[in-house]
Amino acid sequence: MNNAEQIDYWNGEAGQRWAAEDARMARMLQPITAALLDHLAPQVGECALDIGCGGGGQTLLLAERLGGTGSVLGIDISAPMLAVARDKSTDLLPEYASVHFLQADAAAHAFEPASFDLLFSRFGVMFFDDPVAAFSNLKRALRPRGRLGFCCWQSLRDNAWAALPLQAALQYVAAPQDTPDPHAPGPFAFADPQRVRAILGAAGFADVSIEAHTFTMVFGERADLRGNVEELVRMGPVARLMADREAASVARMLDAATQALAPYFSDGALRLPGAVWFVQARLAS
Numbered sequence: 001m002n003n004a005e006q007i008d009y010w011n012g013e014a015g016q017r018w019a020a021e022d023a024r025m026a027r028m029l030q031p032i033t034a035a036l037l038d039h040l041a042p043q044v045g046e047c048a049l050d051i052g053c054g055g056g057g058q059t060l061l062l063a064e065r066l067g068g069t070g071s072v073l074g075i076d077i078s079a080p081m082l083a084v085a086r087d088k089s090t091d092l093l094p095e096y097a098s099v100h101f102l103q104a105d106a107a108a109h110a111f112e113p114a115s116f117d118l119l120f121s122r123f124g125v126m127f128f129d130d131p132v133a134a135f136s137n138l139k140r141a142l143r144p145r146g147r148l149g150f151c152c153w154q155s156l157r158d159n160a161w162a163a164l165p166l167q168a169a170l171q172y173v174a175a176p177q178d179t180p181d182p183h184a185p186g187p188f189a190f191a192d193p194q195r196v197r198a199i200l201g202a203a204g205f206a207d208v209s210i211e212a213h214t215f216t217m218v219f220g221e222r223a224d225l226r227g228n229v230e231e232l233v234r235m236g237p238v239a240r241l242m243a244d245r246e247a248a249s250v251a252r253m254l255d256a257a258t259q260a261l262a263p264y265f266s267d268g269a270l271r272l273p274g275a276v277w278f279v280q281a282r283l284a285s
């Protein structure tokens with residue numbers, strides 16, 4: 001089945017972990033979300049789809065911008081993440097757009113044709129097995145004058161918050177594959193803007209714009225360096241490396257990551273650069 005591996009991943013232990021981390025992640029990603037929403041400028045009364053909506057934090061921020069006459073549908077494959085999203089969206093103020101959530105694969109779901117003004121995503125579109133087929137499917141849900149707008153990570157190398165702890169951990173364990181496929185579904189699959197342009201073009205989008213943005217990612221909810229490193233590695237590629245390792249091996253990886261990240265720790269928080277693409281496109285005529 002298409003996207004079967006991701007469906008397993010986001011519904012298994014990793015999905016549970018992401019769901020448990022949702023509130024902290026929402027706080028950490030808040031500056032990126034605000035900048036992305038400013039960039040895309042959703043209009044009051046518009047109808048939006050939030051692709052890979054996860055725990056729904058950004059769905060609600062989008063709903064606030066769409067106002068009481070708008071609507072937003074959050075779609076995700078992950079039951080644990082959607083449970084968090086549904087929990088936080090009960091009793092919304094009337095100034096918010098109506099919010100609904102759907103557990104389905106955005107790559108294959110039979111959306112009502114031409115039903116959205118905005119196809120939106122915060123870090124939720126890099127996980128498709130066949131991105132051209134997925135965006136072709138999503139495109140059919142877009143109204144003729146509508147737009148696609150999402151953010152995705154630039155390369156791992158440009159994201160020190162993920163690269164530094166990974167390099168440190170790899171001193172102690174082998175990478176899962178010697179030469180990992182840089183285009184395999186995952187957080188950095190859309191790092192190459194040429195590839196993103198090619199995917200969107202092949203799926204029937206035009207006027208593609210891709211802007212580079214850099215943010216300071218703040219990991220500071222624990223007082224000590226080690227505590228903040230433990231929280232940081234739960235969301236990056238090191239989490240995949242640590243899964244199913246024995247405690248001693250995990251401790252060695254954490255020690256190495258702590259040493260590598262020490263220069264970025266001050267005033268009780270780790271501050272590391274995060275490099276993101278803001279992508280926009282319209283339907284090709």
Ligand SMILES: C[S@@+](CC[C@H](N)C(=O)[O-])C[C@H]1O[C@@H](n2cnc3c(N)ncnc32)[C@H](O)[C@@H]1O
Nearest residue numbers: 010052053054076077078105106122123124127
């Ligand atoms: C990195 S998380 C981002 C979640 C959320 N957008 C955020 O910024 O907090 C990626 C999300 O994409 C979802 N996802 C992955 N593949 C998907 C697919 N084919 N259809 C719908 N959702 C998908 C995952 O379940 C996960 O919730």
